[in-house]
Structure formats: structure tokens, C-alpha cells
Amino acid sequence: MKSIAIVLWCLLVAQWTYGQQKLTGTVKDENGEVLPGVNVLIKGTGLGTATLVDGTYSLTVTGKETLVFSYVGYETRELNVDNRTVLDVVLKQEIEDMDEVVITAIGIKQQKKKIGYSTELVDGGVLSQIPTVNAAMSLAGQVAGLQVSSPTGIFQTPEFELRGKTPLIVVDGVPVETDFFDISSANIESINVLKGTAASALYGARGKDGALLITTKSAQQDGVEINFQTNNMFTAGFCVFPETQHSYGAGLNGQYEFWDGAGGGVQDGDMQWGPKLDAGLKIAQWNSPIRDKVTGEIIPWWGNVEGTQYDDRSRYERVPIDWVSHDNLRNFLGTGIVSNSDLTFAYKGARARYYLTLQYAYQKGQVPNTKLNSGGLTFKASYDLANNVQLDASLSYNKVLSPNYPRYGYQPYNHMYNILLWMGDDVDIEELEKHHWVPGMEGYRQASYNYGWYNNPYFVIENFSQRHDRNVLHGQLRLNYQILPNLNVQGRASLRNYALYEDMKIPKSYMSRSEPREGEYRIWNTNRMNVDADILASYSQSLTDEIGLTVNVGSSVFYRSFREEYMSTDGLIVPEVYNMSNSQNPVTAENTLTEKSIRSVYG
Structure with missing residues (x-):
């Protein structure tokens, strides 16, 4: 078994670049305290980063972009790069509009100042900034107390935890069971997060752990309005490929010879501490041809020989071939x-x-x-x-x-x-x-x-x-x-x-x-x-x-x-x-x- 030092799973967004430069900066609040975890996105794309524990960030840009700085509890800021290499930012704490009307359980509309429990609103525009097949992934980092897993594999479902428990999902006032693959982020007007049992008491036992209230879009402007939008993103490999040992091949104690791939050869089980790779060795392997010891005939072969005419080691043998290394993970992923x-x-x-x-x-x-x-x-x-x-x-x-x-x-x-x-x-x-x-x-x-x-x-x-x-x-x-x-x-x-x-x-x-x-x-x-x-x-x-x-x-x-x-x-x-x-x-x-x-x- 290979020894894995680092396994960092994250998608690398491929992009065409021209005249790029590195932009760095620090994000602080009004009191000069650094802010870790601030989202720094290039406006109009899904590209960006987040500030580190010391409030710093770095990003590769062309110099003409507009950056969007957003953080829970603080006002969002948009700043032009203007060919700068250093861009420090101060975020102001968000002052809640206590007269703001929010939708609570069963579609009841109330002012925030009249609600006796915690609630937080996420605008649908935030969700559509990052192109994803699953809208739930865009909720990560948007709401205090809401943990969203963001799996990178195709058709993997994000998981929600609101204060450590699974909240109820409600669409236009109706509780639904959904994994968000059947909800388009472009069709979401807003998501109101109701925290605690009091917030969703009207949903009974189904809402005891809080609720995510999704309001879908409807006609807003007088007359006819037609909109079309498309987003495309390419993913390639990992930000950091997992590090494994590449010095030794299959086998154990420096020995290996394939016969049936199930222990019938020399250490041809599943361990990875065999002979040293790229050392000029030739060893019998799974794709080695078979040689007839009597006639000298060479037969191309792949896999084991169990149950075939060649399953006779007194007459047939595997032809040793070059024992060299291959970058299999990179060659496998598209x-x-x-x-x-x-x-x-x-x-x-x-x-x-x-x-x-x-x-x-x-x-x-x-x-x-x-x-x-x-x-x-x-x-x-x-x-x-x-x-x-x-x-x-x-x-x-x-x-x-x-x-x-x-x-x-x-x-x-x-x-x-x-x-x-x-x-x-x-x-x-x-x-x-x-x-x-x-x-x-x-x-x-x-x-x-x-x-x-x-x-x-x-x-x-x-x-x-x-x-x-x-x-x-x-x-x-x-x-x-x-x-x-x-x-x-x-x-x-x-x-x-x-x-x-x-x-x-x-x-x-x-x-x-x-x-x-x-x-x-x-x-x-x-x-x-x-x-x-x-x-x-x-x-x-x-x-x-x-x-x-x-x-x-x-x-x-x-x-x-x-x-x-x-x-x-x-x-x-x-x-x-x-x-x-x-x-x-x-x-x-x-x-x-x-x-x-x-x-x-x-x-």
C-alpha cells in the first residue's frame, strides 16, 4: 500500500490567461483586526480565494478585474484592481435594518425587530455568482452556524448542518425533500435561514432543527422581460496532487513477479514495496507476453492465465519487460x-x-x-x-x-x-x-x-x-x-x-x-x-x-x-x-x- 503524505481534494479551475500578475493584500475590520475566511471573488466568474488566518490573500489577475469582498456580518465591497499589485481592504460591520421584512414559517412576513429568534437572509444573487450544478454548494460560508459540505465528485450531494443538526428545506412555503439537484440557483430569489426550534415551530416535528426557506423568483418589473444567462467552468486535476512514494513498484521486500495477481507468483499480492523502479530492471508483469519454453513462441497476453492452456508453469513463462514508473492518476483523470x-x-x-x-x-x-x-x-x-x-x-x-x-x-x-x-x-x-x-x-x-x-x-x-x-x-x-x-x-x-x-x-x-x-x-x-x-x-x-x-x-x-x-x-x-x-x-x-x-x- 502506498504511503500518502497529503490528500488535498479541490478542483483547479482552468482559465485562459494573458499578461497575469500576482495581487496580494490584507483584509481588516474598522478596528484594524484582521479578518480570516473573507471570500475574495473576481466579479462575473467563479474564480477567487479566501483570506488566511492572518487576513492576507493572494490572487493571480490581469489587472483589469473587479474584486468582490464578502464576509458574514460585514458589508460587501467591490473594488477595481486597476493594475495594482497590493490591495488592502477594510470591511465595515453590517448594520441590520430592523425594519426589513423577512419570511418566516408558513410564509408569514414579519419585521426582523419583531422576531424573537435568530434569522439570516441570503440574496439569490450571491448564489448565482459561482457556477455549480448544485445550488447548495454556493451556500458555504454565507450563514453563521450553517455548515455545508462541498464534495468535488460528480453527483455527490452536499450535506447541511445548522447548529449541528439537519434543517428542514422549504420551497415557497412548502416543506420538500431535495438534494438541490432539482433546484436551479438562477431561479432562487432568496434563502432565509431560520435557526432554532422557535423559528420553525409552525412546521411541527419536521422543523424542530431549524429551516431553510427558499423563495423562488417571480415577475418584478412592469411589462415583458426576457433574460438568458450561461456559465461554463472547466475543472482539471487537483490544486495539489496527493503525494505518494514513486521509488518502488508492486511486491514486498524488493521482490515481485506476476503470475496470477493473487499470490501465485513472487509477492504478486497488493503491497507496493517491490523492486526499485527505473533502475534498468526487467520483471514479469501483468502485461508480459507468454513464452512457450518448448517451441519458443511468444504470445501477447494481458492478465492472468488461470483456466487457459497457458496455465502450466512447467511449459510456459512470463517474459520480463521494463520495470519503469508511470504517472497513473494524472493519465487517468480528464x-x-x-x-x-x-x-x-x-x-x-x-x-x-x-x-x-x-x-x-x-x-x-x-x-x-x-x-x-x-x-x-x-x-x-x-x-x-x-x-x-x-x-x-x-x-x-x-x-x-x-x-x-x-x-x-x-x-x-x-x-x-x-x-x-x-x-x-x-x-x-x-x-x-x-x-x-x-x-x-x-x-x-x-x-x-x-x-x-x-x-x-x-x-x-x-x-x-x-x-x-x-x-x-x-x-x-x-x-x-x-x-x-x-x-x-x-x-x-x-x-x-x-x-x-x-x-x-x-x-x-x-x-x-x-x-x-x-x-x-x-x-x-x-x-x-x-x-x-x-x-x-x-x-x-x-x-x-x-x-x-x-x-x-x-x-x-x-x-x-x-x-x-x-x-x-x-x-x-x-x-x-x-x-x-x-x-x-x-x-x-x-x-x-x-x-x-x-x-x-x-x-
């Missing part, structure tokens, strides 16, 4: 792409308002043959039935599709795990790319450097797949009646349907701790439906200049159904035929159905 496009139509008239947005996002992973597509549309309409009666309706559809997404974790199915930890530099990964199967055993046995646990990564890329096809439909109706200037009643109903199809195709000879080596085919069909309905009456009255009375009374109903069907073969009779009828043994089938209902009254 250039990733993140692309986001949004088209918006909006109309605002005297009585009617309409908003339609179409969005599409594409992500190509750095691991070959991995990609993610997501897109959808959202339509919102609002109509004034009378001066004091308003009807709102919205309908959205989102699709997330990945024909093959990579697996993560400390397991043999993780390509990084294999290449970094268990693949010696003696292995030529470009040879693995060219040869997936043992000659004459196509479909039955992969060609690999090891037959204990570790797969040929290109064999997995081309033959193992897991598909994710998700469709989310969300509709909502809201009727608001302003009975008196200080008395309002609103009723809402929403339905959210989540349908997911997944399948996994596991080829024969695939090596893992949990999957059979005879191949397998698995299918999941999941459907989740949420229905929410509520009615709320609000009354407010000023008693004196300093004292006011606000009363909210309401009731809500929540219903959820969850249905999942799972089927799996037990081995495959014919390789690469993924059908339940091709199972070696009886098929496994499972069905799950759960229902839940919550009825609430609050005041």
Missing part, C-alpha cells in the same frame, strides 16, 4: 466541465403576473465516462381576482439524469481508492485502457494487474454502470384574501411527486466486497408523493406607538406515501445480458410501502 444555462420570460401587468424559466445544466466528470444532466421548467402565475383577493399558481418539472455516475468511499469500486492506494507505479494505466479482457475470455474475465480485490479501472468504466433517472413534479395553489387592512386569510395546497428509476449492471469478474463475481443486474423503482395543505389567518393591531399585537391562527395537513420496488438477479448465465430471466439462481424481489400523515393546529 478535464471536467460544468455548464449552466437559464432562459427566463417574465410579464407584469396591472392585475396579472407571469414567470417562466427554462434551465439546463451539464456536468462531465473528471473520471472518464461519467456525466450528469439536469433541467426543467418552472411556471408561476399570479392574478388579482379583486383588489383584496389574489390567486397564485405554480407548476415545476425537473429531470436529473446520469447514465453512469461514479461510486465513492473506501472500497475497491472507487477508482481513486484503487489508483492512489493499491496500484503500483509499475502498472501502465494506458495499457489497462487498451485491454479490458483476458484474451479469449471476453465477457468472463477482466484483464487486470491484481485479482484479489482491485479492478482494471477502464474495465469498470466501460462495463459497469449505474443509471439514475429522476423526475420531480411540483404544483401549488394559493388563495389570499385581505378581509380588512389588519386581517388576512390565506389557503394553500401543494403536491410534489418524486419518481426515481435506478439500475446497476455488474459484469462478470467485477471485484468488490459486496458484489458477486458472477455478475448481477439490479433495478430500483421509487415513488414518493407529498401533499401539503394549510390555512392561516393573521391579525395585527397597533396598541400604542411602541406596542403591537399580532395573532396567527391556522391548521395544516401533511400526507406522504413512499413506494419502492427492488429486483436483482443472483449471478448472470450469459455475460453482458442484463435481464432478470438471465439469473443463475432465483431472482430477489422486494416491495416497500409506507404512509405518513400529520395534522396540526397552531396559534
